[in-house]
Amino acid sequence: MKITFTVNNENVEVDVKPNETLLDVLREKLYLTGAKEGCGNGECGACTVIYNGRPVNSCLVLAPEAEGAVIETVEGLTKGNNLHPIQEAFLETNAFQCGYCTPGFIMSTKAMLEKVPNPTKEVIVERLAGNLCRCTGYTVILDAVKLAAQKMGGAE
Amino acid sequence: MITFSYDYVKPKTLNEALDALNEDDAYPILGGTDLIVKMRAGRVKPKLVVDLKSIDELFHVDFSKESGLTFGAGLKLNVLIEEFDYVKEYYPTLYQGIRVVGGYQTRNRGTVVGNLCNASPASDTAPALLTYNAELNLISKNGERTVKITEFFTGPGKTVLEKGEIVKSVHIPFEGENIGRYYKVSRIKAVDLSTIGMALTIIDPDGTRDIRVALASVAPTPIRIFKAEEFIKGKELTMKNVEEFAQIIHDSVNPITDARGTAEYRKRMAKILPIKLLREMKMIKEGL
């Protein structure tokens, strides 16, 4: 079946099967491989994309459900050669090692900062609890999110 | 990728959805956070997935102090608690229960109704709904009926829903000013099912003080402990009375040992939690 949706401001039409997930379609049909499959069960957040303004696990969205959705993936963040302030913040604080979790964290962070420009630590922890990182120990990720908030204009 | 194939439809009206759901192995989907996980594991194999998210009727929300809160099956967990302030204000225990379901992403897809229909003993929304005397409005080709949440669950993964029948909306009466807590014990704080969960709601805390208590993960279904509620009714909340109240809860639950905790631990917590929560709410009279 054919579905259409918007990804990173572009309208796309793709041929999908009901037993594919949105993550499968993004990665294997649209070659947007930023979102990763970690667990495939909604537990790790590596597949997080922004879906109609809210972060969701794309491994738990059936491809046909995405008809008409507006989707943002990490690939949509760079403008030309310029990184998004959140990406800069992750680089500057060394907030990753292997990087497998990073696109998911960045998308969760973006969705949060759009609604809560200056989040407290409690809010950050609640909003990012669905993203797992096996490498960093999380403290540098918290630093990255705080720095990103500053860069994007939220007060300290 | 799910390893077997099936058809998918997204009807625009309830009637069409109910027709589709009468077919063999047809499953409704809302957020899919339970259904897709089970499909990926091959534990559920639908021939037809019926997406309910284009049915406008399932997205109504309505609240007044006279008629209480009614919300359609389609309402996402986060939408309910972020966009409708009265959930937090008038149903604080439910607000807290919703807030600890999975991670933020889970709550952006998952729904209260999906959580109830999944009928896990560990449901984090059921205990609060039990304390608020919620009712579920069901609909099928044979008509509509209303079922009290105390009668909805029949066992792990089992409900009174019949073939082709769905939950259309949830209704929660507003019984007056209330305070409450939902407390979830789990192995990790981030994303985990409960080892034990307790909802404690006090209607009219400064007046008649009607205390209600319900638990998750201590029995085959989420359960409310009416016996303990009756014991404490009209009694002063001295430590002695509260301890006896807690003891009745302890004696009423029948947990199992599993990966998330032993039966003994769960029983102990069933006694400790009501004392902890009443103390946190400053309801226990000083001294002994």
Ligand SMILES: Cc1cc2nc3c(=O)[nH]c(=O)nc-3n(C[C@H](O)[C@H](O)[C@H](O)COP(=O)(O)OP(=O)(O)OC[C@H]3O[C@@H](n4cnc5c(N)ncnc54)[C@H](O)[C@@H]3O)c2cc1C
């Ligand atoms: C990572 C992760 C963490 C989780 N953590 C928790 C947790 O901490 N606490 C908790 O309680 N749950 C948890 N869950 C379970 C799940 O997220 C919740 O139960 C959620 O609320 C289910 O809602 P849904 O809309 O996604 O349901 P769906 O998956 O869409 O549906 C659930 C079931 O109900 C049926 N159904 C759907 N709609 C209807 C209807 N209208 N009428 C009748 N039947 C219907 C479906 O066929 C399916 O069998 C977790 C899930 C994941 C993936």
Ligand code: FES
């Ligand atoms: S791959 Fe989707 S949450 Fe882990």
Ligand code: FES
């Ligand atoms: S950097 Fe390796 S998992 Fe997070």
